Amino acid sequence: xxxxxxxxxxxxxxxxxxxxxxxxxxxxxxxxxxxxxxxxxxxxxxxxxxxxxxxxxxxxxxxxxxxxxxxxxxxxxxxxxxxxxxxxxxxxxxxxxxxxxxxxxxxxxxxxxxxxxxxxxxxxxxxxxxxxxxxxxxxxxxxxxxxxxxxxxxxxxxxxxxxxxxxxxxxxxxxxxxxxxxxxxxxxxxxxxxxxxxxxxxxxxxxxxxxxxxxxxxxxxxxxxxxxxxxxxxxxxxxxxxxxxxxxxxxxxxxxxxxxxxxxxxxxxxxxxxxxxxxxxxxxxxxxxxxxxxxxxxxxxxxxxxxxxxxxxxxxxxxxxxxxxxxxxxxxxxxxxxxxxxxxxxxxxxxxxxxxxxxxxxxxxxxxxxxxxxxxxxxxxxxxxxxxxxxxxxxxxxxxxxxxxxxxxxxxxxxxxxxxxxxxxxxxxxxxxxxxxxxxxxxxxxxxxxxxxxxxxxxxxxxxxxxxxxxxxxxxxxxxxxxxxxxxxxxxxxxxxxxxxxxxxxxxxxxxxxxxxxxxxxxxxxxxxxxxxxxxxxxxxxxxxxxxxxxxxxxxxxxxxxxxxxxxxxxxxxxxxxxxxxxxxxxxxxxxxxxxxxxxxxxxxxxxxxxxxxxxxxxxxxxxxxxxxxxxxxxxxxxxxxxxxxxxxxxxxxxxxxxxxxxxxxxxxxxxxxxxxxxxxxxxxxxxxxxxxxxxxxxxxxxxxxxxxxxxxxxxxxxxxxxxxxxxxxxxxxxxxxxxxxxxxxxxxxxxxxxxxxxxxxxxxxxxxxxxxxxxxxx
Amino acid sequence: xxxxxxxxxxxxxxxxxxxxxxxxxxxxxxxxxxxxxxxxxxxxxxxxxxxxxxxxxxxxxxxxxxxxxxxxxxxxxxxxxxxxxxxxxxxxxxxxxxxxxxxxxxxxxxxxxxxxxxxxxxxxxxxxxxxxxxxxxxxxxxxxxxxxxxxxxxxxxxxxxxxxxxxxxxxxxxxxxxxxxxxxxxxxxxxxxx
Numbered sequence: 005x006x007x008x009x010x011x012x013x014x015x016x017x018x019x020x021x022x023x024x025x026x027x028x029x030x031x032x033x034x035x036x037x038x039x040x041x042x043x044x045x046x047x048x049x050x051x052x053x054x055x056x057x058x059x060x061x062x063x064x065x066x067x068x069x070x071x072x073x074x075x076x077x078x079x080x081x082x083x084x085x086x087x088x089x090x091x092x093x094x095x096x097x098x099x100x101x102x103x104x105x106x107x108x109x110x111x112x113x114x115x116x117x118x119x120x121x122x123x124x125x126x127x128x129x130x131x132x133x134x135x136x137x138x139x140x141x142x143x144x145x146x147x148x149x150x151x152x153x154x155x156x157x158x159x160x161x162x163x164x165x166x167x168x169x170x171x172x173x174x175x176x177x178x179x180x181x182x183x184x185x186x187x188x189x190x191x192x193x194x195x196x197x198x199x200x201x202x203x204x205x206x207x208x209x210x211x212x213x214x215x216x217x218x219x220x221x222x223x224x225x226x227x228x229x230x231x232x233x234x235x236x237x238x239x240x241x242x243x244x245x246x247x248x249x250x251x252x253x254x255x256x257x258x259x260x261x262x263x264x265x266x267x268x269x270x271x272x273x274x275x276x277x278x279x280x281x282x283x284x285x286x287x288x289x290x291x292x293x294x295x296x297x298x299x300x301x302x303x304x305x306x307x308x309x310x311x312x313x314x315x316x317x318x319x320x321x322x323x324x325x326x327x328x329x330x331x332x333x334x335x336x337x338x339x340x341x342x343x344x345x346x347x348x349x350x351x352x353x354x355x356x357x358x359x360x361x362x363x364x365x366x367x368x369x370x371x372x373x374x375x376x377x378x379x380x381x382x383x384x385x386x387x388x389x390x391x392x393x394x395x396x397x398x399x400x401x402x403x404x405x406x407x408x409x410x411x412x413x414x415x416x417x418x419x420x421x422x423x424x425x426x427x428x429x430x431x432x433x434x435x436x437x438x439x440x441x442x443x444x445x446x447x448x449x450x451x452x453x454x455x456x457x458x459x460x461x462x463x464x465x466x467x468x469x470x471x472x473x474x475x476x477x478x479x480x481x482x483x484x485x486x487x488x489x490x491x492x493x494x495x496x497x498x499x500x501x502x503x504x505x506x507x508x509x510x511x512x513x514x515x516x517x518x519x520x521x522x523x524x525x526x527x528x529x530x531x532x533x534x535x536x537x538x539x540x541x542x543x544x545x546x547x548x549x550x551x552x553x554x555x556x557x558x559x560x561x562x563x564x565x566x567x568x569x570x571x572x573x574x575x576x577x578x579x580x581x582x583x584x585x586x587x588x589x590x591x592x593x594x595x596x597x598x599x600x601x602x603x604x605x606x607x608x609x610x611x612x613x614x615x616x617x618x619x620x621x622x623x624x625x626x627x628x629x630x631x632x633x634x635x636x637x638x639x640x641x642x643x644x645x646x647x648x649x650x651x652x653x654x655x656x657x658x659x660x661x662x663x664x665x666x667x668x669x670x671x672x673x674x675x676x677x678x679x680x681x682x683x684x685x686x687x688x689x690x691x692x693x694x695x696x697x698x699x700x701x702x703x704x705x706x707x708x709x710x711x712x713x714x715x716x717x718x719x720x721x722x723x724x725x726x727x728x729x730x731x732x733x734x735x736x737x738x739x740x741x742x743x744x745x746x747x748x749x750x751x752x753x754x755x756x757x758x759x760x761x762x763x764x765x766x767x768x769x770x771x772x773x774x775x776x777x778x779x780x781x782x783x
Numbered sequence: 784x785x786x787x788x789x790x791x792x793x794x795x796x797x798x799x800x801x802x803x804x805x806x807x808x809x810x811x812x813x814x815x816x817x818x819x820x821x822x823x824x825x826x827x828x829x830x831x832x833x834x835x836x837x838x839x840x841x842x843x844x845x846x847x848x849x850x851x852x853x854x855x856x857x858x859x860x861x862x863x864x865x866x867x868x869x870x871x872x873x874x875x876x877x878x879x880x881x882x883x884x885x886x887x888x889x890x891x892x893x894x895x896x897x898x899x900x901x902x903x904x905x906x907x908x909x910x911x912x913x914x915x916x917x918x919x920x921x922x923x924x925x926x927x928x929x930x931x932x933x934x935x936x937x938x939x940x941x942x943x944x945x946x947x948x949x950x951x952x953x954x955x956x957x958x959x960x961x962x963x964x965x966x967x968x969x970x971x972x973x974x975x976x977x
Contacts, residue, residue: 151839151859163832558834
């Protein structure tokens with residue numbers, strides 16, 4: 005690179021830069037080898053909000069996100085059972101995975117704990133029956149059951165609980181549990197097939213790559229290890245970890261695709277245009293400096309770098325190389341690095357400065373992911389800009405192929421075309437104004453789209469699998485719930501009962517939606533009420549037990565002491581932790597708060613939601629809506645910021661460049677409108693608006709170099725090469741299956757394309773048929 | 784989970800293989816040929832807390848592919864239907880089927896024994912041939928079903944199925960000593976149906 009012939013100061017600067025790169029490289033290498041550097045949780049890109057009980061949300065989310073379910077079915081149930089046993093054993097061998105064990109001990113613990121309270125814990129249906137039926141009917145129902153070959157689930161023996169109050173209560177608390185067959189691996193029959201349930205939790209976060217690896221290694225290898233038996237088996241997956249694994253794989257694959265595609269494109273362009281190994285080395289040096297700087301600073305500032313940041317950051321390759329192109333082309337023309345450096349320095353600093361300013365705007369966004377992206381890109385651009393400045397101190401190239409063919413192409417093909425268009429100035433200006441007005445109308449018609457669900461990158465097959473598991477197991481919706489607050493636990497429980505009643509009062513027992521702690525542990529008032537009901541309707545002197553004993557011709561002395569006194573001591577806090585852990589509302593209940601969850605797939609009517617909002621201490625939380633509202637408010641916020649930035653930028657353009665500044669402004673506005681209109685068919689999202697910041701920066705890049713260096717073959721070639729590499733990078737990003745990356749990629753892709761075509765045209769229109777020197781245009 | 788279990792009468796057979804596994808396998812094969820059965824039953828439940836045993840009687844029909852209809856006639860009328868498609872349902876006075884919660888196992892056992900599909904029973908029980916007298920001699924034989932898992936064993940200690948030419952009795956023993964005995968009389972049986 006010719007550093008030996010440069011002045012001593014230059015050599016020190018170059019050496020210092022190389023030392024900095026070495027230190028950065030060692031630091032990044034050490035962090036990556038130490039592990040836990042990258043994360044893949046898409047919600048990590050969105051700020052946490054303290055609305056509707058953030059801690060409850062965290063509790064619900066964390067409880068759900070660690071769980072996973074695999075369901076296996078085989079036409080031959082024996083093989084299905086054997087495969088399920090083998091799969092469960094393999095998963096249990098993983099250090100980071102805890103499999104749910106058999107439920108015998110849990111059932112035993114639950115049965116023992118609740119037995120003293122069985123006469124004061126009633127299922128809703130039982131309570132209704134006791135209130136509605138006379139003792140004769142209640143007794144007849146039991147006697148019929150005794151003579152029938154089947155009588156359903158019992159929690160306690162007939163001797164302890166002749167009316168099976170415990171069985172009915174258990175089925176209401178755990179309606180799914182009684183559907184399972186007591187096979188070695190729990191299984192259930194649905195649609196003529198037997199599905200075996202293999203479930204557990206990951207110990208760490210499902211977004212940790214190590215947790216994902218632990219599960220995916222087994223599941224990926226299992227079909228091949230199980231041989232032909234797996235051929236006819238079906239597997240269903242449910243759990244955040246499967247979505248996180250898929251998203252991480254997708255992000256890694258796209259990092260690889262976009263990165264390789266960008267590098268390959270840059271390589272081909274450099275070979276085609278420069279035909280020089282030194283030029284290639286200069287590009288590689290710039291890219292290396294840029295990426296190392298970006299990664300080092302990001303790892304210094306943040307604990308972990310999001311995979312989406314990395315995927316998006318790979319487009320930095322396309323941006324970083326732009327400056328080097330301008331330098332190399334000027335070097336080819338003038339044959340001196342210092343001269344080339346002097347020529348491009350101002351344009352380089354203005355261009356990088358405006359891009360960096362555009363990215364820095366993202367720092368004020370509350371989105372952690374965007375802040376990270378901003379830091380990554382700003383550091384990368386600083387790295388690239390510095391690398392080019394270092395090159396101006398030391399770059400030397402042997403005589404090599406001339407750029408003449410490319411410059412001639414500009415003067416014979418491109419420039420005449422722009423001249424011809426420039427001759428129709430009035431028509432073009434009118435057409436441009438009309439197109440911009442139409443695009444503005446179109447964008448207004450498109451409106452906005454802020455639904456958080458549109459950011460989901462899970463494949464259709466995984467979503468189908470998730471839905472099927474929810475159908476089979478009757479899952480709980482972790483996104484919508486009520487938070488019930490109160491001064492003490494009894495007030496919380498009483499308020500919770502009101503919420504449950506408001507949701508389910510007009511529903512049949514089998515169609516109830518609410519899942520609340522009061523199903524397991526009602527308020528003491530409700531327990532006393534139920535105990536009194538049981539004492540009078542069942543065990544009173546003229547209660548059902550007396551009638552039943554007559555029907556059974558027995559003296560029934562066994563039950564004369566029942567139901568005993570009410571026990572005023574059962575509260576949610578007293579439930580054993582192992583039992584409460586299996587019933588989410590119980591696990592999340594505290595002294596001053598409980599939650600009421602809903603079963604998957606149904607929502608109460610709007611009027612009910614509104615009426616419940618009036619209950620004291622009750623807050624409805626819809627996480628989908630909350631997150632979507634968050635996106636909406638940030639979209640508006642970022643749009644305002646962008647508008648403010650454009651305002652300041654317009655003033656700066658006019659202040660520094662006078663009338664010429666308006667050319668830059670029109671180029672920027674036209675590119676932004678075109679890119680937004682062409683890429684936001686489903687409505688404008690926050691990420692479209694954020695991508696406009698990139699379009700702004702990149703368009704300004706191109707315009708500033710035309711301003712500083714003039715509309716000529718060299719500038720056009722450098723701009724074309726720069727645009728081509730970025731268009732390639734963002735074009736690849738536009739093909740991404742990750743919605744967020746797709747939005748970014750498509751906006752910037754169309755924006756760059758528009759900027760590359762429109763900016764020279766704007767300069768041509770501004771100068772008219774002549775070549776005014778004031779515009780810095782060279783003919 | 785299981786309070787009472789009944790198993791329909793099945794023809795006993797002459798088997799070439801007298802080993803326990805061979806006996807059970809041969810019995811299952813023979814049962815698998817049964818197309819339909821009809822008969823009566825008498826059931827007696829011994830519950831420790833009741834002064835006298837509970838006796839009931841009625842009729843049953845079995846048809847391969849469709850399932851079992853179990854009609855208790857005395858002293859309290861009830862109808863239970865067990866089918867591969869709908870599982871176990873109680874048919875009410877208006878002929879509406881009401882699913883019985885947590886009855887999957889009962890359905891498996893009913894249909895498994897009637898259809899000879901012991902493979903499904905093996906998911907829950909260890910099925911053993913009580914040694915002593917063999918079917919070859921045309922005398923009494925007995926199968927014992929012992930729950931494999933603790934959860935089921937907490938409700939059901941064992942099931943004994945006994946017979947000679949046909950299954951003659953079923954005895955269910957619960958862990959607390961309660962038991963249910965069912966005695967069958969088949970009035971009609973056949974290998975073909977429809």
